[in-house]
Amino acid sequence: MSTIVRSIAGIGRRTLEGISRMGYATRFFIAALMRSGTAFRRFGLTIREIYFSGVLSLIIILVSGLFVGMVLALQGYETLQTYGSEEVLGVLVALSLVRELGPVVAALLFASRAGSAITAEIGLMKATEQLAAMEMMAVDPVARVVAPRFWAGVISMPLLAALFSAMGILGGYLVGVVLIGVDEGSFWSQMQAKVDFEEDILNGVIKSVVFGIAVTAIALFEGYDAPPTAEGVSGATTRTVVTSSLAILALDFVLTAFMFRGIS
Amino acid sequence: MNRAMLDLWVGIFVVAGIGALMFLALKVGSMNTVDAKESYQVTALFENIGGLKARAPVKSAGVVVGRVSSISFDDKTYEAEVTFSLDKRYSFPTDTTASILTSGLLGEQYIGLEAGGESVKLKNGDRLKLTQSAVVLENLIGQFLYSKAQEGPQQEGTTNEVQ
Amino acid sequence: MDNLVEIENVSFSYGDRPVLKGINLTARRGQVIAIMGNSGCGKTTLLRLIGGQIKPDQGTVKVAGQVVNELKPLDLYSLRRKMGMLFQFGALFTDMNVFENVAFQMREHTKLPEDVIRDLVLMKLHAVGLRGAADLMPSELSGGMARRVALARAIALEPMLVMYDEPFAGLDPISLGVTGNLIRRLTDTLGLTSLVVTHDVQESLKIVDYVYFVSEGIIEAEGTPAEISASNLPFVHQFVHGEADGPVPFHYPAKPYESDLRLGA
Structure with a gap:
């Protein structure tokens, strides 16, 4: 009997803890937005962070995009040729990438490459009292450290997703047209006829901006909230990757449900 | 660095x-989506639109001249009301025929416009009177089988029994 | 000489664990004050109270006549510009080199031209003997050097008060002497006031003007180094001479030994 009561109490406690953490995270996020002035007034700070989260993620994004596009073309061709409609291969590759795989896979890679790095860096800065030192020097760490990283992530993510999709389509072209021999003209023209700028490309970009916000905000909060010990920082880094991956997939479902509801 | x-x-x-x-x-x-400023809206009633969707192309002589903007059901005539926007650069006479066609055997459906001989041109909000519905494959097969059954014993059936 | 720091009857607790229970402490301008006590007695908490990072449950913390715990954030920030703090392991910014670390506050708070900043930074680094290390990254420095760079950073804007959190922890004897001398010399030449939190008795008694002993959240004893050395208070005696047992017991409170071991049961 008492075990049941205790486990119910445990659920209650964890719920309350979760809610208070959510509240803390929201306040942190709002503070970061409110104190973003420095990130724009001294844009050099943000450029530096774009280098660390964007440029350093380029290799993994480009290579993954190329391979994902190549595999899509290979698999798509197998299925499409059964129906004799190989010429829509371009459409298949482009739509899968632009609508879904580009934003989602790029965001997952970004979370594990840049998100974890942000959490580890901020967590270490906290553990080694660098944030406290900054505060004692009358410099607001949220404005000086958090906000530039946030905006850098928000700027980098759509660019990375676009590069991922573009590389993927290039990969699909390589396999589909150059290797298998699908007609080049119909590959591109069918793609252009079926991929719409607003419905597909713009919605993909919106998705990637939302994912960028989610991943960077989670990474920054986990780092800022990490216990100031080695275990604390490593645990926070793991949580960043897990939480932001789940957030990306859940948000993707919600956004897709909203965006592509009208057309079928 | x-x-x-x-x-x-x-x-x-x-x-x-x-x-x-x-x-x-x-x-x-x-x-090159036809945007509102550069286009004019025309409606047409169809008995059956088959698988036509919003944003399907509107073609004339094989050239895309506009897109379907909305499809609704008219409960007075029990017909489908299709609104499509046409590019301002192209003008059509008022007796233009709109038909729902299929690209290839199983491809997507689109609206084909065939110009008539009238000298008055279509303008925004006009309604096309001459329309031709989609060819529904099931009906076509049904009719074919029916006509075959009709032909039955005779060697040569008359085609005008089939609508 | 007037008082730069005045702490009156300050209490503070983390949650329901009391850390400070009614502390009184003053620091006069130009002095080096040591706050000593065993680990975990709330010395660092005291520094964070003075810096305004936490607020006391009761009592007042005054720095230069301003009540720190009642300041608005903006006023607190402008007061902090006149304070420097040396953290336990330096807390240098790991993504900047030594030069940028020292220049940090000048870049954040002033609009000085680049060549003036350069000269000022090199002067501060020269004062701690590390002008030659300006281009090194913090990861390339030894513990003692990092501490000295952090000191140069703390005095970058010529503060009126510098606080040191365990400046002697984990240093070899040479670095220890160097750091101690630096604290004394900088205090005298720059007209600073220094608050040193430490548990290194021998080194600090050599350089300070006045000592406060904190134990169990209260000031156990205070006095000049000479008075402290001669003190017969049991706690001070134990602390200064590093005895294992005394008022601060060797054993953590427990049941009687015999009954715990179940002898004779």
Whole structure:
């Protein structure tokens, strides 16, 4: 009997803890937005962070995009040729990438490459009292450290997703047209006829901006909230990757449900 | 990593990212959506639109001249009311025929426009009177089988028994 | 000489664990004050109270006549510009080199031209003997050097008060002497006031003007180094001479030994 009561109490406690953490995270996020002035007034700070989260993620994004596009073309061709409609291969590759795989896979890679790095860096800065030192020097760490990283992530993510999709389509072209021999003209023209700028490309970009916000905000909060010990920082880094991956997939479902509801 | 190198790399990254976006917008997608200012709206009633969807192309002589903007059901005539926008650059006479066609045997459906001989041109909000519904494959097969059954014993059936 | 720091009857607790229970402490301008006590007695908490990072449950913390715990954030920030703090392991910014670390506050708070900043930074680094290390990254420095760079950073804007959190922890004897001398010399030449939190008795008694002993959240004893050395208070005696047992017991409170071991049961 008492075990049941205790486990119910445990659920209650964890719920309350979760809610208070959510509240803390929201306040942190709002503070970061409110104190973003420095990130724009001294844009050099943000450029530096774009280098660390964007440029350093380029290799993994480009290579993954190329391979994902190549595999899509290979698999798509197998299925499409059964129906004799190989010429829509371009459409298949482009739509899968632009609508879904580009934003989602790029965001997952970004979370594990840049998100974890942000959490580890901020967590270490906290553990080694660098944030406290900054505060004692009358410099607001949220404005000086958090906000530039946030905006850098928000700027980098759509660019990375676009590069991922573009590389993927290039990969699909390589396999589909150059290797298998699908007609080049119909590959591109069918793609252009079926991929719409607003419905597909713009919605993909919106998705990637939302994912960028989610991943960077989670990474920054986990780092800022990490216990100031080695275990604390490593645990926070793991949580960043897990939480932001789940957030990306859940948000993707919600956004897709909203965006592509009208057309079928 | 000094400051200049850092700026350079970020510059390359941003330019490449925007380039990728442009590639997606221009090469992969079609940005030439007929927008509201450059087009005029025309409606047409169809008995059956088959599988026509919003945003399907409107073609004349094989050239895309507009897109279907909305499809609704008219409960007075029990017909489908299709509104489509046509590019301002092209004008059509009022007795233009709109028919729902299929690209290839199983491809997507689109609206084909065939110009008539009238000298008055279509303007915004006009309704096309001459329409031809979609060919529904099931009906076609049904009719074919029916006519075959009719022909039955005779060798040569008359085609005008079939509608 | 007037008082730069005045702490009156300050209490503070983390949650329901009391750390400070009614502390009184003053620091006069130009002095080096040591706050000593065993680990975990709330010395660092005291520094964070003075810096305004936490607020006391009761009592007042005054710095230069301003009540720190009642300041608005903006006023607190402008007061902090006149304070420097040396953290336990330096807390240098790991993504900047030594030069940028020292220049940090000048870049954040002033609009000085680049060549003036350069000269000022090199002067501060020269004062701690590390002008030659300006281009090194913090990861390339030894513990003692990092501490000295952090000191140069703390005095970058010529503060009126510098606080040191365990400046002697984990240093070899040479670095220890160097750091101690630096604290004394900088205090005298720059007209600072220094608050040193430490448990290194021998080194600090050599350089300070006045000592406060904190134990169990209260001031156990205070006095000049000479008075402290001669003190017969049991706690001070135990602390100064590093005895294992005394008022601060060797054993953590427990049941009687015999009954715990179940002898004779």
